[in-house]
Amino acid sequence: MRYTLNFMILASAISFSACDRNDISKSSQVLARVGEKNITTTSFERQIGSMPESVQKLSSQGLGKKAVLESLVNKELLYAEALKKNVDKSADLLKKLDDQKKEMIINTYLQNEVIGKIKVNDKEVENFYTANPAEFKDHEEVRISQIVAPDEAAAGEIIHKLELRRDFGELAQVHSTDKVSAVRKGDVGWFSSAKLPEDVRESVFKLPLGGVSKPFKRADGYEIYKITERRSVSYSLDQVHDTIKAQLFNEKLLNEMRILVDGLKKTTNVQINEALLR
Numbered sequence: 001m002r003y004t005l006n007f008m009i010l011a012s013a014i015s016f017s018a019c020d021r022n023d024i025s026k027s028s029q030v031l032a033r034v035g036e037k038n039i040t041t042t043s044f045e046r047q048i049g050s051m052p053e054s055v056q057k058l059s060s061q062g063l064g065k066k067a068v069l070e071s072l073v074n075k076e077l078l079y080a081e082a083l084k085k086n087v088d089k090s091a092d093l094l095k096k097l098d099d100q101k102k103e104m105i106i107n108t109y110l111q112n113e114v115i116g117k118i119k120v121n122d123k124e125v126e127n128f129y130t131a132n133p134a135e136f137k138d139h140e141e142v143r144i145s146q147i148v149a150p151d152e153a154a155a156g157e158i159i160h161k162l163e164l165r166r167d168f169g170e171l172a173q174v175h176s177t178d179k180v181s182a183v184r185k186g187d188v189g190w191f192s193s194a195k196l197p198e199d200v201r202e203s204v205f206k207l208p209l210g211g212v213s214k215p216f217k218r219a220d221g222y223e224i225y226k227i228t229e230r231r232s233v234s235y236s237l238d239q240v241h242d243t244i245k246a247q248l249f250n251e252k253l254l255n256e257m258r259i260l261v262d263g264l265k266k267t268t269n270v271q272i273n274e275a276l277l278r
Helices: 002-022 041-049 053-059 062-084 091-113 122-131 152-163 168-175 198-205 237-267
Strands: 030-034 037-040 139-149 187-191 216-218 221-233
Touching: 030 041, 030 062, 037 041, 037 062, 041 053, 041 062, 053 062, 122 237, 139 152, 139 168, 139 198, 152 168, 152 221, 187 221, 198 221
Parallel strands: none
Antiparallel strands: 030 037, 139 187, 139 221, 216 221
């Protein structure tokens, strides 16, 4: 009788512990559980932190929080199902994961050894601003509209329609494959000469007001540009401070990277099979 009673007490305790272990309602860390996988507040906050700043605030309150948590739950469901199908053992996937791991290790190394040590102070920014007045005072800019055609033949047809006096904006709305600018009749904003790609900079920037360029080959098709406005602007140091700082930072980064890689090449045997490369 005593054995039976002790067994029942033990069974009850085990049952209670299991029930308690499965109940996350009183946990201060576990937001959700998918199978045996816990989604914690730490992983939730890490997910929000990886989002663009513009959406972080929306994602950390109200319906936004629920949407983020639901995406994490869905991810765990899909991940578990993929493991059942042995997707994680795919040779192609393992190679991609190895490549990603290598990139992450390199990026972390560069952050620790190079990027994190580069500093640009306010005096450097001010000196650059003072030394380059042409970039910031009476600075000429053009406003550009574009039409992106999928191929050379389509670009030629658009040029033909423009020669027949068809409206550039209307053609952009109908034919441009860049739907973001198409809804604005092709408008992509203001550009200084330096902000334009090198291969179009001279010819496009010198176009007269209302002038249309020839088609330029791009990765996503052929682009045709039109100058819709011109202006001369001046920028105060405060207005361009962050832009100059970023530019100086990038210049320092490139220089430090060059020094680092050149140094590594001096201590490591590097061979290039030029014949095979050709």
